[in-house]
Amino acid sequence: xxxxxxxxxxxxxxxxxxxxxxxxxxxxxxxxxxxxxxxxxxxxxxxxxxxxxxxxxxxxxxxxxxxxxxxxxxxxxxxxxxxxxxxxxxxxxxxxxxxxxxxxxxxxxxxxxxxxxxxxxxxxxxxxxxxxxxxxxxxxxxxxxxxxxxxxxxxxxxxxxxxxxxxxxxxxxxxxxxxxxxxxxxxxxxxxxxxxxxxxxxxxxxxxxxxxxxxxxxxxxxxxxxxxxxxxxxxxxxxxxxxxxxxxxxxxxxxxxxxxxxxxxxxxxxxxxxxxxxxxxxxxxxxxxxxxxxxxxxxxxxxxxxxxxxxxxxxxxxxxxxxxxxxxxxxxxxxxxxxxxxxxxxxxxxxxxxxxxxxxxxxxxxxxxxxxxxxxxxxxxxxxxxxxxxxxxxxxxxxxxxxxxxxxx
Ligand code: LLP
Numbered sequence: 001x002x003x004x005x006x007x008x009x010x011x012x013x014x015x016x017x018x019x020x021x022x023x024x025x026x027x028x029x030x031x032x033x034x035x036x037x038x039x040x041x042x043x044x045x046x047x048x049x050x051x052x053x054x055x056x057x058x059x060x061x062x063x064x065x066x067x068x069x070x071x072x073x074x075x076x077x078x079x080x081x082x083x084x085x086x087x088x089x090x091x092x093x094x095x096x097x098x099x100x101x102x103x104x105x106x107x108x109x110x111x112x113x114x115x116x117x118x119x120x121x122x123x124x125x126x127x128x129x130x131x132x133x134x135x136x137x138x139x140x141x142x143x144x145x146x147x148x149x150x151x152x153x154x155x156x157x158x159x160x161x162x163x164x165x166x167x168x169x170x171x172x173x174x175x176x177x178x179x180x181x182x183x184x185x186x187x188x189x190x191x192x193x194x195x196x197x198x199x200x201x202x203x204x205x206x207x208x209x210x211x212x213x214x215x216x217x218x219x220x221x222x223x224x225x226x227x228x229x230x231x232x233x234x235x236x237x238x239x240x241x242x243x244x245x246x247x248x249x250x251x252x253x254x255x256x257x258x259x260x261x262x263x264x265x266x267x268x269x270x271x272x273x274x275x276x277x278x279x280x281x282x283x284x285x286x287x288x289x290x291x292x293x294x295x296x297x298x299x300x301x302x303x304x305x306x307x308x309x310x311x312x313x314x315x316x317x318x319x320x321x322x323x324x325x326x327x328x329x330x331x332x333x334x335x336x337x338x339x340x341x342x343x344x345x346x347x348x349x350x351x352x353x354x355x356x357x358x359x360x361x362x363x364x365x366x367x368x369x370x371x372x373x374x375x376x377x378x379x380x381x382x383x384x385x386x387x388x389x390x391x392x393x394x395x396x397x398x399x400x401x402x403x404x405x406x407x408x409x
Pocket of ligand 1: 301
């Protein structure tokens with residue numbers, strides 16, 4: 001972390017809490033590290049913007065040459081607005097409506113299609129187009145059942161055994177398959193799963209079936225530590241093995257293809273923090289309940305996945321460790337950032353810092369209980385800027401109340 005405790009406390013005072021703080025330098029470092037780890041000359045990192053679509057972060061990543069993984073028309077429009085050229089955007093939606101298909105096609109981005117039925121529909125509408133095909137690599141891994149995106153319980157990807165049927169459809173509509181894709185899961189626990197998924201996808205990618213390939217895309221899912229005791233994956237040796245496997249594949253295929261990965265968490269998770277102020281401390285018999293001014297709509301991972309997010313008391317960093325339930329301000333008992341967690345002694349008014357809040361926190365947010373999402377601050381080279389302002393509750397009400405739908409009497 002390059003932002004000091006005092007700076008964090010200043011941000012909390014200046015912008016108010018709850019507040020997301022992002023370390024832009026760390027985001028860029030993570031992005032660049034991937035190029036060091038995976039030292040392949042035709043590597044392209046496509047940032048998975050679902051992890052964090054803050055406009056300033058997108059612009060920053062565009063300025064260093066990142067490409068982008070998008071999942072909806074909204075993502076595509078935002079990406080274009082941030083300056084990404086259409087040819088650096090891949091669109092991997094599922095359950096696409098006809099209308100979305102038309103509107104996204106008009107933007108010129110590359111479709112990554114993961115079902116036979118959508119492929120048929122796309123082929124009929126847009127014969128002769130370039131496409132990428134998403135296969136289910138049949139390897140199960142990820143940091144929770146909900147985020148494993150391969151194997152037999154998932155809705156994603158075309159089954160490997162359907163490859164020849166897929167090729168038939170491709171030929172029927174003269175589609176040009178320029179890429180093949182797989183995504184195993186988020187927070188992949190075992191690096192062997194990465195290699196196995198690569199091998200499975202590469203086994204489908206014969207010159208005979210797919211003569212026009214320009215790239216293979218092996219998705220995202222690079223794990224980062226969430227617990228202080230968790231060891232970092234040895235990405236240097238993982239990168240070396242990836243290059244070895246991919247080079248051998250290209251040799252057999254007979255052409256040097258681009259090697260694509262689409263990480264989200266790896267680039268932004270550790271670079272984000274959620275600051276929240278303690279409003280109320282009370283006891284429920286044996287438990288000490290710490291009530292914060294944020295809640296699960298602003299950081300849902302503990303509630304949804306049972307995820308661990310480290311919590312530090314910025315206002316009392318050297319205080320004795322005590323056990324607390326750290327709760328949010330939403331009207332549900334399950335609204336806890338942490339249960340029976342040791343944190344430096346907490347008093348009302350203290351500022352708590354929740355770590356790993358850069359990925360899938362703001363982006364999965366909502367306004368349940370009519371609490372507006374927090375502001376976001378981006379720090380780059382020591383300089384902080386407001387990267388998105390907080391709506392006031394009144395502004396939120398004004399957005400929601402649409403006078404034109406209210407009957408006049
Ligand atoms: N590519 C595809 C096709 C994906 O579906 C995803 C994530 C990624 C790339 C990026 O994965 P990453 O590198 O960020 O792990 N909300 C969950 C994670 C869901 C990920 C969904 N897809 C969480 O908070 O853990």
